[in-house]
Amino acid sequence: MTIFQALLIALLGYLGSIYGTFLFGTVGGWNLIGRPIVAGAVIGFIMGDVRNGIIIGAAIQALYVGLVTPGMSVPGDVNFASYIGIPLALASGASAEYAVAISVPLSLLGVAAIYSVATFNAVFVHLQERWIAEGKLKQAARIPIYSNISEFIVRFIPIFAACYFGAEFVPKLIALIPESLADIFQVLGGILPAVGFGLLIKYTLKSNRQLLYLLIGFIMIAVLHMPIVAVTIVALFIAFIDYQITSGRNAD
Amino acid sequence: MAKLEKKDIRKCYVNWMTFALGCQNMERMMAPAFARMMGLVVDKLYDKKEDKIKCMQRHTQFFNTEEAMGAIIPGVILGMEEKRAEGEDIPDELIQSTKTALMGPFAGIGDSLIGGTLRPILCSIAMGLAAGGNLAGPAFYCVAWLGIIIPLTWILFSRGYKFGINATDMVFAGGRKDAITRGANLIGLIVVGAISAQYVTANTGWAYVSGDMEITLQGILDSILPCLLPLLLTLLAWYLLDKKGMKIGKVFVVFIVIAVAASLTGLLII
Incomplete structure (x- = not known):
């Protein structure tokens, strides 16, 4: 593969990643050129073999067709699977099955990338807050532009290196991450949302007794596993009853 | 207007x-x-x-x-x-x-x-x-x-x-x-x-093993209240921010320390 092809694929891989922001967000990125079937056509075009690109892309797509990424619970990440798996399979003349096989460890690597970026990006949150407090509002508004550098680094460099230096590079890259470090990141990623919720509670809570409302919401998910829409309907009902009581009316 | x-x-x-x-x-x-x-x-x-x-x-x-x-x-x-x-x-x-x-x-x-x-x-x-x-x-x-x-x-x-x-x-x-x-x-x-309850995840890996018998701490916690650890962590964050008046950056550091210590000791696993 030429260096130009590798650079182009790496750039598109970054733009089509979940937090790659510059193709109208997920509309043109993650959900469009980020889909393996579209990526297959695009990579095939760059490498001069559209037909096989689409065949391999469709095979990877089949594996991930039902993949939903609600909140931060990410079961797999198609980005590396597409933008590393498809070019390597095309370059080596390998079958679609080979691309599907390596797409599994690649998608796990992609999940590690998602967690590291989302954990690191908290730095930008604090920077934005500081700039707002200092009155630098224009810069503060530009934070989501600047912060995309973390996603760029985590996507562009591995994809470029894997495409350019070839197939033996990928297993080495996966082995490069020490397991304990990956564990720490995942644990941190799991408990960090608590800080955001803690802050939200601080601003919503009027008295300590109101923690009971919080607990009711918590139990509806943790114990009863209710869908969030149902939780909201119950919450509406509770608010309605509260209104009836506090306004001193009889229930109608 | x-x-x-x-x-x-x-x-x-x-x-x-x-x-x-x-x-x-x-x-x-x-x-x-x-x-x-x-x-x-x-x-x-x-x-x-x-x-x-x-x-x-x-x-x-x-x-x-x-x-x-x-x-x-x-x-x-x-x-x-x-x-x-x-x-x-x-x-x-x-x-x-x-x-x-x-x-x-x-x-x-x-x-x-x-x-x-x-x-x-x-x-x-x-x-x-x-x-x-x-x-x-x-x-x-x-x-x-x-x-x-x-x-x-x-x-x-x-x-x-x-x-x-x-x-x-x-x-x-x-x-x-x-x-x-x-x-x-x-x-x-x-x-x-x-x-x-949906977004915060924390599971403990601690277990007491004696012969064939294994009692996991997570199992005990789940029988008390599922997702107890996420709830406690959320309340801890709120307590530090609201009651202790800590700055958000400091709480952030506390949670990083918790993650590193708990992950290395196996107290929290993924």
Whole structure:
């Protein structure tokens, strides 16, 4: 593969990643050129073999067709699977099955990338807050532009290196991450949302007794596993009853 | 007189869709994108610098939804913020509670309708058309996806904006501000409790092993209350922030220390 092809694929891989922001967000990125079937056509075009690109892309797509990424619970990440798996399979003349096989460890690597970026990006949150407090509002508004550098680094460099230096590079890259470090990141990623919720509670809570409302919401998910829409309907009902009581009316 | 023109609304929509996940982070999720959107119109809404700062600060709080169906929320909030800037006495907490109450349901609806239904259906059709490497497959997906998602998100956002304005008028005309604020507050609290059970994950790996017998701490905790550790961690964060008056940066460091120590000792596992 030429260096130009590798650079182009790496750039598109970054733009089509979940937090790659510059193709109208997920509309043109993650959900469009980020889909393996579209990526297959695009990579095939760059490498001069559209037909096989689409065949391999469709095979990877089949594996991930039902993949939903609600909140931060990410079961797999198609980005590396597409933008590393498809070019390597095309370059080596390998079958679609080979691309599907390596797409599994690649998608796990992609999940590690998602967690590291989302954990690191908290730095930008604090920077934005500081700039707002200092009155630098224009810069503060530009934070989501600047912060995309973390996603760029985590996507562009591995994809470029894997495409350019070839197939033996990928297993080495996966082995490069020490397991304990990956564990720490995942644990941190799991408990960090608590800080955001803690802050939200601080601003919503009027008295300590109101923690009971919080607990009711918590139990509806943790114990009863209710869908969030149902939780909201119950919450509406509770608010309605509260209104009836506090306004001193009889229930109608 | 309305402070925002049609082109401001369009600008806010484009920027919301573009940057919703641009600074996605574990701590406040989509909050930086929300603050950015308000930052684009804050000069039109307020004259005084401190009002502008306060307006943006309101939107640095935790916010997460599904960005396409959830596009209605920044629309609604934009309408409310405009009314507030025009002099309506809308309390901060009503704006915050509205965001909190809406983000969960629309995340649920969006994840199941967009990620769980629309996208898989379009992908399946595209895969069928792509048999043998036919370009019709990917081409169909691109046209169908863009043709559905762009009008859908724009309608949600712009209708949300109009709704935000009308709903505000309705609430204030009826003199029901306090009741509505209190109600939105309660709903907000219940939803925060619910989504913290959903988003915060912490499982302990500690176990007592004796011969064939193994008692796991997680098993015991689950029999008391499932997700007890996430609940305690959330309350710990709130306690440090509210009762101890700690700065957010410090709490952040506390949680990093907890993660490193707990992960290395096996107290918390993934």
